Each structure stands twice: as structure tokens, then as C-alpha cells.
Amino acid sequence: MAILEISHVSKFFGGLAANSDVSFTMEAGMIMGLIGPNGAGKTTLFNCITGYYPPSKGEIIFKGRRMNGLQPDKVCKLGMVRTWQKVRPLAKLSVVDNVMVGALCRTNSLKVARAIALEQIEVVGLSHKTDFLAGSLPIGERKKLEVARVLATKPELLLLDEVMGGLNPAESEEIVRLILDIKARGVSQMVIEHDMKTIMRISDRIVVLNSGEKLTEGSPEEVVHNQAVIDAYLGESHA
Amino acid sequence: MASATTSRFSRSALIKLAVGLVLVGGLFAVPRYVSSPYALHIMILIFLSTIMGESWNILGGYTGQYSVGHAAYFGVGAYTTVMLMQFRQVPPWIGVWAGIAAVLVVALIIGSICFRLRGPYFVLASIAVAEIMRLSATNLDKFTKGAEGILATEIPVFIIGEHVVTDFLTKVPFYYIGLSLALLTIAVTWAVQHSKLGYYFQAIREDQDAAHSLGINIPLYKNIGLAISATLTALAGSFYAIYVGFVDPSTVLSLDLSVQIVLVCIIGGIGTIYGPVVGALALVPLSEALRSNAIAEGLFKSGIVDPASATGTFLKENLAHAHVLIYGILVVLVILFMPEGLLGFLRKLGARLKQGRA
Structure with missing residues (x-):
């Protein structure tokens, strides 16, 4: 069963298309990796999906329900919640109060x-x-706190925006185990991550964005061998 | 906050409760032993400041929305109560409900407009709205008697059945009303802090976007915070109006008053239950001492300064007029050196003393 369907989503800021005509479907229970070079529109897509920006065009369907125009708090109540690339702890509250x-x-x-x-x-x-x-x-612990806080909202779909960014290898490894543990509990996850090795290891399926458009989609195997992906990351001279 | 709920019945909590009960009991007994109207007056002013500070604290301290326009709610509460009493012979204990209703309408309008703004823009908008209320009250003189103000001459006698409860001729009934309202606002703040509301308010204060993503309906909870805060401020306004017996735009709707309300919290300790109490205890006596020239008198009496000397004459003539200046300097010092307010400072001091002993 598809938990999330993104169909023809575009987001314009003035004349700039941060996302243009992005479509993909995510099955329940899977980990979907979302990758792409800097400025590819990954975080913008997260913002559109979770209600921070209304998409300029297209539809976002979560559990069969159209989400366009719903505020983030409603999106969370329906079972979809995101973490932030730049962590946002409620600084003057204790860890337990945050969660x-x-x-x-x-x-x-x-x-x-x-x-x-x-x-x-x-x-x-x-x-x-x-x-x-x-x-x-x-x-490292702030990132974990961020994950605990979203888990406490009892989500069905978790959107993790670079939870491993800025962590050392040992800490990253802990987060990887945590993500796999969350998957074992039956929670679907969409993960933005820059570290290729990690994302290849944990993802069931990967969507590659480049300059706001979907470049390709497939299993980790398919994606690493895709010529367009190699070009986007390394430049065409390496092709 | 959370740890307090788990150890609700611990020994220290029981001791705190006992101390609190003794304090409250003592405060209720004060008018039996203190007959000086001036002392009671100071106490009533402290209660009033506490009520205003606690009210603002719910919106400013807990929810993080720094309104510098709380005079709007204070003034509307005060005006509604006095106008109903003076022009329609409605007793204040009924008029106050009309005052609260009027304030809630004003708060809803202000909230739906100003809460779209964040940070300093919200502050400016809140000032603007309060100024609009002040100018309206000044210029709608057929309705509000304008800048001349309204003198309350018709405070009715409070009778239940055949029994005359009070005729409001001494300060004692006002003392009890002020004390009760102050306790009420403290109780409301306590209840807020120990509920879902308190968590949601503080989450909004700490990071609005994060709060939004965690399922918090931001406009709804900001408006709930404002409604609670405005209602309590309206109570303070009504109480003030009946106590002083006079309202005019330049006192009950002034920017000065709005700032005063904020200062009680900032000086005492923002976002804490007892911060505004500490702020009121510090600021009211201080401003009274400065205004009544008690500081110059003290210097003369203690023999530090000779009243006949040049310095003495200078102090005698100027210190009382400079009270706003001195007050301002003290406020700046507290903000600079005690960023968590007097309460935060005292707590830190206490913790350090405890550590030193151990």
C-alpha cells in the first residue's frame, strides 16, 4: 500500500523553481532515501510535504488523503512528522519536557x-x-533528542532531514542503528542524507533530485550505476 | 517542572506548602493588626502589580509573545467597569464581567491580527493597538468623557441578603480583594505551568516552527494564552478603577503602564510562577520610596548628609523629581547583571550557598 504519493509537485519562489514536476510513490514500511547535490530541492520538498509551504502545483497524498494546504500541526496529527536539518531543541526545557x-x-x-x-x-x-x-x-545528542521528540508523536511516516549531518562516524553508526530499529517497528521513513555509503546501506529505494527535478528513482544498486546520477554528482567530464 | 510532578508528596514540597499556607494566612490577618492606611495602600499596590505581572507573564513569559500593549486590556477593563457603574448604576462586581467580555473581544481582534507577526514586529503591533485604544478613549469624549476622565462617585454598598458586607469606605475591603485576586492569578499561573497548556506555551516560546511541526496549532494556543492573560489584566484594571475611583486615558491606557507591567516580570524573573511577585515586592516600595523622597530623608536621618549643606539642599529639591531616572538606571542594572531577574539571581545565590556548605 502506498503511504505517500507525490504527484507533479512544483514549488516556485518568484521565478525560481525549487521543485519542478516531482512525482514518486512511497510504500508503507520502507525507508526511502532522498539524495541530490546541494540546492537540489530536497529540503524544499520536505517543507511542501509537511505543510510549511503550499506546493505551487501538484498534489501530496498521504494515506489516500490530499494534504495540500494543511498546516504542519494537522499534518503531524495525521501521522507525518519531520525533523530539522538545523536542529531545533526547545533549549530552556529539559530533555524529557522536550519529548x-x-x-x-x-x-x-x-x-x-x-x-x-x-x-x-x-x-x-x-x-x-x-x-x-x-x-x-x-x-550528537541534540540529533537524538530530535528523533525521540518526533517518535513521541506516534508517526506513521517520519521525514528525517540530515540527522547524521555533523556527526562523527561512531555517532552516525548509532543513528543508522536507530533508523533501522524504527523501521523494524513498522514506521515508514524518508531520509535526506549526504553520506552516500550510509544512504545506500539503509534505503530500500532512492529518489535522486537535481536542480529541483527528479533525476531518477530506483533501488540503491540501480541508482549508483545510473549515468545521469554520476554526471550530476561528479560533473560530465568524468563520464 | 517535570521533576516536581513526580515528587509531589516529597518532604520539601510539604514544607513549601506549609510555608505558603502560613504566609497566606498571615497576609489575610494583616488588616487586623495594621491600621495605617498608607501601609495598606502600599500592600494593595503590591497586589495590583503582582496581578498585572502574573497576567502578562502567561503571554510574555510562558508563550514568549512580548506584548507592550497590555494597557489596552487594563484600560478597557477599567473603563467598562467604571462607565457601567457611573452611567448605568451597574455595581462593579457585575460590571467586571462585562469588562472581561469587552476585553476578550478586543483580545480576539488584536490576536487575530498581531499574531501573524513575530518577534519585534509583534511588539510594535501591540504598542500600536494600545495607542489606538488610548487615542480613541481620548477623542470619543461623548462616550468616555475624553481626557477629562471619569470620576467614580457611585460605588454601591455590597449587600448579601440583609447583611452589609462592605461599603468600600476604608482600604480594608480593597486589601482583601487585591490579595484574593493576586492569589487567583498565581493559582492560574501554577495551573497553566502544570498542564498541557504550559508545555505548549513554552514550546511556542522556545521555537515556533518546531512547535508547529510537533502538532501544536500555533494561532489557537497563542490566542488561548492571550485570552487568559487579557482576562486577568482586565480584572486588575477593574480593581484599580474602583480602588482609585478615577480613570483617564493617560493613566489606564498609557504606554507607561504597558511598560510598567512588563518590567514587573523582567525585574522579578520572566516565565516563572513567583517572578512577578518578587518584581512587585521590589518595584512598588522602590518607586514609592523614590517618589516620597524617603531616600533623602534617610540620608539626613542617618547623618551621612547634612540637610543644611549644599548637597543636602540639592538632594532635597531634586531627588524626588529624579525618581524616574533612578528607577530607570536600576532597571538597566538588573537587566545587565541579573538576566534571569531577581528570582533567578536569588536562586543562584541560594544554590551557591548550599554548595559552599556541602
């Missing part, structure tokens, strides 16, 4: 929210930092 804000999306009880939050904090491995202020965490 509780996410959990309160599904409950009005602080007690229930706290229980959900503690559970998700354990999943991402931050239990030793529960009562620390979010603003005091180093970058």
Missing part, C-alpha cells in the same frame, strides 16, 4: 505523555540525560 511536547500531540495527560517520553528517550539512548536542559546537549 513530552511531542507526546502531548496524542494525549492531554501529562502523566501519559511523560511515560511515552521516557520510553522514546530510552529508544534513542538518552536516558542518562533525561533531566538535562536541551540547550546543554552536544550536537
Whole structure:
């Protein structure tokens, strides 16, 4: 069953097309990698999907429902939530309070929210930092906090925008394990990542964007051997 | 915040509760032992500042929307209550509900327009709206008597059944009303902080976009914050109007008042339950001392300065007039050296002392 259908989505900023005529379908339970050189329109597409920008053209269908024009909070309530490339911790709140804000999306009880939050904090491995202020965490733990917070909203589809950016190899490896763990729980994920090795390893399917357009789509195997992808990343002289 | 909920019945919480109850009991007993109208007046002003500060704190401190136009809600509450009493003989304890209703309408209009703006733009818009209210009250003189103001001469006697509760002729009833309202606003703030609302307000304050992505309906929760804040501010306005017995645009709708409300919070400690209380306790006596020239008197009495000397004459003549200046300098000092307000500073000091002992 398709959990997300992107059909002919374009987003214009003035005359600039950040996304133009992008279409693809994502099956439930899979990890979809979204790659492309800088400025390819990956984050813009995330913003369109999660309601931060209305797409200029095209449709976004989530679980059979048209999402165009829905605000991010409604999108989250329907089960689709994103993390931020530049992390956004609620700095003056503790780790557990941060995650509780996410959990309160599904409950009005602080007690229930706290229980959900503690559970998700354990999943991402931050239990030793529960009562620390979010603003005091180093970058690796902030990224984990970001993931715990979105998990607490009980999503069906998670959009991860460069959760491994700026992390050292050991930390990246932990996040990889976390992403695979989340997949094992049946949550679908769309992942933007720059590290090719990692994205090839975790993705079931990959969409490549370049200059706002979809260049190609396929299994990791197909994508690495695609001539257009190699050209886009390395320049045509290497072809 | 969260850790407090898990250890709700711990010993320190019980001690806090006991201290709180004794304090409140003591405050209710004060008028039995204190007969000086001036002392009661100062206490009433402290209560009033607390009410205003706590009200603003819900929108400014918790939700992070720095309104510098809270005089609009204060003034509309004050005017509605006084006008109904003076022109329609509606007793204030009924008029205040009309005041709250009027303020909620104003807040809804202001909220739906100004909450599209963020940061400094919201601040400017909130000032603009309050100024519009002030100018309207000044110029619609058929309706509000304009700059002349309205003198409340018809405060009715409060009777339940046959029993005269109070005739509002002394300061004592106002003391009790002020104290009750201050406790009410503190209780509301406590309830907000220990609920989903408090979490959502603070999430919006810390990062609006992140909050939005986590399922928080931003305009809805900002407007809820404003509604709570404006309602309590309207109560403060109504209370002030009946206590002082006079309203005019340049006091109850002034930018000065809006700034004053913000300062109570900033000085005391923003986004905390007791910050505004501390702010009121510091600012009211300070401004009274400066205004009444108590500082110059103190210097003379303690013999530091001879009242007959040149310095003495200078201080006697000028210190009272300079109270705004001194007040301003103190505010700047607090903001510079105690960014978390007096309460934050005292807490840090306490923590350091504890560490030193251990």
C-alpha cells in the first residue's frame, strides 16, 4: 500500500523553481532515501510535504488523503512528522519536557505523555540525560533528542532531514542503528542524507533530485550505476 | 517542572506548602493588626502589580509573545467597569464581567491580527493597538468623557441578603480583594505551568516552527494564552478603577503602564510562577520610596548628609523629581547583571550557598 504519493509537485519562489514536476510513490514500511547535490530541492520538498509551504502545483497524498494546504500541526496529527536539518531543541526545557511536547500531540495527560517520553528517550539512548536542559546537549545528542521528540508523536511516516549531518562516524553508526530499529517497528521513513555509503546501506529505494527535478528513482544498486546520477554528482567530464 | 510532578508528596514540597499556607494566612490577618492606611495602600499596590505581572507573564513569559500593549486590556477593563457603574448604576462586581467580555473581544481582534507577526514586529503591533485604544478613549469624549476622565462617585454598598458586607469606605475591603485576586492569578499561573497548556506555551516560546511541526496549532494556543492573560489584566484594571475611583486615558491606557507591567516580570524573573511577585515586592516600595523622597530623608536621618549643606539642599529639591531616572538606571542594572531577574539571581545565590556548605 502506498503511504505517500507525490504527484507533479512544483514549488516556485518568484521565478525560481525549487521543485519542478516531482512525482514518486512511497510504500508503507520502507525507508526511502532522498539524495541530490546541494540546492537540489530536497529540503524544499520536505517543507511542501509537511505543510510549511503550499506546493505551487501538484498534489501530496498521504494515506489516500490530499494534504495540500494543511498546516504542519494537522499534518503531524495525521501521522507525518519531520525533523530539522538545523536542529531545533526547545533549549530552556529539559530533555524529557522536550519529548513530552511531542507526546502531548496524542494525549492531554501529562502523566501519559511523560511515560511515552521516557520510553522514546530510552529508544534513542538518552536516558542518562533525561533531566538535562536541551540547550546543554552536544550536537550528537541534540540529533537524538530530535528523533525521540518526533517518535513521541506516534508517526506513521517520519521525514528525517540530515540527522547524521555533523556527526562523527561512531555517532552516525548509532543513528543508522536507530533508523533501522524504527523501521523494524513498522514506521515508514524518508531520509535526506549526504553520506552516500550510509544512504545506500539503509534505503530500500532512492529518489535522486537535481536542480529541483527528479533525476531518477530506483533501488540503491540501480541508482549508483545510473549515468545521469554520476554526471550530476561528479560533473560530465568524468563520464 | 517535570521533576516536581513526580515528587509531589516529597518532604520539601510539604514544607513549601506549609510555608505558603502560613504566609497566606498571615497576609489575610494583616488588616487586623495594621491600621495605617498608607501601609495598606502600599500592600494593595503590591497586589495590583503582582496581578498585572502574573497576567502578562502567561503571554510574555510562558508563550514568549512580548506584548507592550497590555494597557489596552487594563484600560478597557477599567473603563467598562467604571462607565457601567457611573452611567448605568451597574455595581462593579457585575460590571467586571462585562469588562472581561469587552476585553476578550478586543483580545480576539488584536490576536487575530498581531499574531501573524513575530518577534519585534509583534511588539510594535501591540504598542500600536494600545495607542489606538488610548487615542480613541481620548477623542470619543461623548462616550468616555475624553481626557477629562471619569470620576467614580457611585460605588454601591455590597449587600448579601440583609447583611452589609462592605461599603468600600476604608482600604480594608480593597486589601482583601487585591490579595484574593493576586492569589487567583498565581493559582492560574501554577495551573497553566502544570498542564498541557504550559508545555505548549513554552514550546511556542522556545521555537515556533518546531512547535508547529510537533502538532501544536500555533494561532489557537497563542490566542488561548492571550485570552487568559487579557482576562486577568482586565480584572486588575477593574480593581484599580474602583480602588482609585478615577480613570483617564493617560493613566489606564498609557504606554507607561504597558511598560510598567512588563518590567514587573523582567525585574522579578520572566516565565516563572513567583517572578512577578518578587518584581512587585521590589518595584512598588522602590518607586514609592523614590517618589516620597524617603531616600533623602534617610540620608539626613542617618547623618551621612547634612540637610543644611549644599548637597543636602540639592538632594532635597531634586531627588524626588529624579525618581524616574533612578528607577530607570536600576532597571538597566538588573537587566545587565541579573538576566534571569531577581528570582533567578536569588536562586543562584541560594544554590551557591548550599554548595559552599556541602
